[in-house]
Amino acid sequence: MPPLIRLEHLVKEYSDSEQPVLALDGVDLTIEAGDFVAIMGPSGCGKSTLMHLLGFLLSPSSGKYFLEGKDASSLTDDERADIRNRRIGFVFQSFNLLPRTSVLDNVLLPVEYMPDADRAAARKRALELLKLVKLSHRLNANPNQLSGGEQQRAAIARALINRPALILADEPTGNLDSKTSDEVMDLLSELHHEGHTIVMVTHEEEIAARAHRTIRMKDGRIVSS
Amino acid sequence: MALLPVADIIYSVRTLSAAKSRTLLTMLGIIIGVMSVVAVASVGQSAQDLVLGEVQAVGANRISIFPGGSQENTPPPIVMGIVSTTLTERDYRAIRDLPHVVVGSPIVTSVASLTYKEKSFMVQVWGVGEEFPALQDARIASGRFFSRSDVESYGHLAVLGSKAATDLFGDEDPVNKTIRLKDAAFQVVGVLQERGSSIGQGQDSQIFIPVTTAQKLILGITYINAASVKVDASNHVTQAIDDIKYTLRRRHHITDPAKDDFSVRSADTAIGILDSITTVINVFLLVVTAISLVVGGINIMNIMYVAVRERTREVGLRKALGARSRRIFLQFLAESSMISLSGGLIGLALGAAIAYGITLVAVQYGLDWSFSLSVPAIAAALSVSTVIGLVFGVAPAMAAARLDAIRALRYE
Ligand SMILES: Nc1ncnc2c1ncn2[C@@H]1O[C@H](COP(=O)(O)OP(=O)(O)O)[C@@H](O)[C@H]1O
Numbered sequence: 001m002p003p004l005i006r007l008e009h010l011v012k013e014y015s016d017s018e019q020p021v022l023a024l025d026g027v028d029l030t031i032e033a034g035d036f037v038a039i040m041g042p043s044g045c046g047k048s049t050l051m052h053l054l055g056f057l058l059s060p061s062s063g064k065y066f067l068e069g070k071d072a073s074s075l076t077d078d079e080r081a082d083i084r085n086r087r088i089g090f091v092f093q094s095f096n097l098l099p100r101t102s103v104l105d106n107v108l109l110p111v112e113y114m115p116d117a118d119r120a121a122a123r124k125r126a127l128e129l130l131k132l133v134k135l136s137h138r139l140n141a142n143p144n145q146l147s148g149g150e151q152q153r154a155a156i157a158r159a160l161i162n163r164p165a166l167i168l169a170d171e172p173t174g175n176l177d178s179k180t181s182d183e184v185m186d187l188l189s190e191l192h193h194e195g196h197t198i199v200m201v202t203h204e205e206e207i208a209a210r211a212h213r214t215i216r217m218k219d220g221r222i223v224s225s
Numbered sequence: 226m227a228l229l230p231v232a233d234i235i236y237s238v239r240t241l242s243a244a245k246s247r248t249l250l251t252m253l254g255i256i257i258g259v260m261s262v263v264a265v266a267s268v269g270q271s272a273q274d275l276v277l278g279e280v281q282a283v284g285a286n287r288i289s290i291f292p293g294g295s296q297e298n299t300p301p302p303i304v305m306g307i308v309s310t311t312l313t314e315r316d317y318r319a320i321r322d323l324p325h326v327v328v329g330s331p332i333v334t335s336v337a338s339l340t341y342k343e344k345s346f347m348v349q350v351w352g353v354g355e356e357f358p359a360l361q362d363a364r365i366a367s368g369r370f371f372s373r374s375d376v377e378s379y380g381h382l383a384v385l386g387s388k389a390a391t392d393l394f395g396d397e398d399p400v401n402k403t404i405r406l407k408d409a410a411f412q413v414v415g416v417l418q419e420r421g422s423s424i425g426q427g428q429d430s431q432i433f434i435p436v437t438t439a440q441k442l443i444l445g446i447t448y449i450n451a452a453s454v455k456v457d458a459s460n461h462v463t464q465a466i467d468d469i470k471y472t473l474r475r476r477h478h479i480t481d482p483a484k485d486d487f488s489v490r491s492a493d494t495a496i497g498i499l500d501s502i503t504t505v506i507n508v509f510l511l512v513v514t515a516i517s518l519v520v521g522g523i524n525i526m527n528i529m530y531v532a533v534r535e536r537t538r539e540v541g542l543r544k545a546l547g548a549r550s551r552r553i554f555l556q557f558l559a560e561s562s563m564i565s566l567s568g569g570l571i572g573l574a575l576g577a578a579i580a581y582g583i584t585l586v587a588v589q590y591g592l593d594w595s596f597s598l599s600v601p602a603i604a605a606a607l608s609v610s611t612v613i614g615l616v617f618g619v620a621p622a623m624a625a626a627r628l629d630a631i632r633a634l635r636y637e
């Protein structure tokens with residue numbers, strides 16, 4: 001069986017600014033299904049760029065991206081949108097919940113972009129996920145009524161709604177205090193144990209320690225994995 | 226994908242109502258535009274109905290003949306103050322004898338000094354035929370109107386309009402009194418009932434004398450200013466007009482109709498002229514107010530650009546979660562159409578309220594004014610405002626759809 005993700009000499013150059021920036025300088029990486037990977041490295045070394053490439057928010061300048069053995073290096077915008085919708089679950093540092101929208105509707109937001117979704121089944125799953133992230137009592141709350149930890153848990157539920165093959169979390173605890181960080185990490189560990197594949201960027205060694213393995217980056221390259 | 230995704234619309238409604246005063250401000254141009262369009266269209270229609278109704282009431286089955294030639298749809302020269310001498314009382318008699326013509330009168334008009342006892346003032350004196358009351362649906366309040374033989378014998382007889390009678394005689398009975406018109410003595414033989422004003426003419430202050438007397442004594446002319454006849458049925462008007470033209474051409478030895486020295490008008494042509502004038506005015510007003518709608522559209526476009534910039538992170542998030550560009554485009558397009566359509570609905574309500582208020586005032590003033598708000602006008606106002614939201618929403622929605630997801634997510 002092919003690995004979930006295989007990157008072959010992936011290069012990303014930002015060329016639209018005055019000075020082209022080589023953010024990723026030939027990255028080779030394999031991620032197996034069920035992996036829990038932490039990515040560490042100094043600021044500006046290309047961690048977020050790698051996450052965006054993994055999450056189909058960016059296209060590589062050169063190199064190959066194989067998703068479940070299929071070449072996904074050059075896709076149209078709409079094809080990438082559909083993969084983001086069905087295969088990827090994003091967890092952001094700043095939660096990014098829609099304002100004036102209930103926790104339940106926030107969790108269901110990705111379903112809006114699935115034309116053939118079974119609405120009733122999605123709603124049932126959203127309720128289960130909110131139970132999993134211990135927010136069953138806040139279904140109808142608006143995001144601004146939640147604590148940071150609660151918001152991030154709601155965001156994790158949203159990331160899981162479409163049963164993604166890959167969960168990408170770019171500094172998911174970056175905006176949280178240590179106690180709520182632990183809660184969120186407990187949740188991610190639980191998801192890992194249930195079989196989810198997670199790639200997470202972090203600055204903190206003890207957070208990285210909860211992952212299965214840690215990749216260290218410097219100047220757009222992987223220096224140890 | 227549904228063309229109008231419900232979740233997007235609910236989100237738009239919440240977003241718009243979270244900033245009510247700003248949303249209202251965004252709509253203001255459209256509100257004012259649609260309000261004016263609806264008010265102008267409604268009031269214009271009512272006014273047109275009123276004017277045409279009056280013309281029709283006065284002029285049903287009526288044909289008027291004026292001296293001097295003119296084009297079919299332009300006023301006869303007499304209206305411009307040009308005096309033509311090509312129509313005579315004998316022409317009128319020939320017209321009066323035509324089939325279908327049931328009643329009529331020659332008309333000359335003048336202003337003369339009137340004296341009674343120590344009172345003296347200027348009055349409108351109309352020289353008319355014996356059938357004038359029947360022609361005008363005027364009733365005799367007291368006394369009688371002059372007869373055909375009075376007309377033929379140049380009688381020094383006068384019939385007073387109701388206001389002329391009270392102005393001159395107060396509570397006294399005017400019948401059989403003697404008044405002086407231009408220094409000639411006239412015997413008052415009758416008074417007309419009050420008739421109110423038909424378009425532009427206070428007919429109650431006039432004094433009527435035989436047309437022959439007015440020509441010879443007051444004006445010193447041999448022609449008449451106009452002739453007016455009624456036919457027995459409206460479907461005979463066209464036939465009668467042809468007969469009149471034929472008769473006058475024969476009497477005036479005219480072979481080429483382009484050289485006609487008279488003009489024949491019916492209420493139908495008058496209505497046609499009035500109709501085109503009021504239509505032009507209405508169209509002009511509608512164009513002016515439509516411009517304010519465009520200004521309203523530009524206003525929406527500007528504020529939607531601001532909204533897109535403010536909601537850059539939202540767009541980034543939606544794209545990261547799998548929204549295609551087209552879907553983002555539709556979301557913002559639906560939002561600007563909603564703003565515009567809501568503004569249109571508010572404007573429609575306000576415009577209708579204004580038109581209704583004007584109706585109440587007009588009715589207070591005794592006008593036979595009816596409130597009219599046509600379904601096409603409503604449909605036009607609402608579809609125009611939706612179209613404006615769509616048209617002016619395209620550019621901001623495209624800007625939203627083109628946002629780069631990553632940049633949008635990083636945008637603070
Ligand atoms: N959209 C962009 N345009 C130009 N340069 C960028 C862009 N995004 C990131 N960069 C540059 O690419 C390099 C890597 O950035 P990033 O992947 O965000 O690093 P990290 O997440 O590890 O801090 C940095 O030098 C950054 O300034």
Ligand SMILES: [Mg+2]
Pocket residue numbers: 047048049
């Ligand atoms: Mg980063």
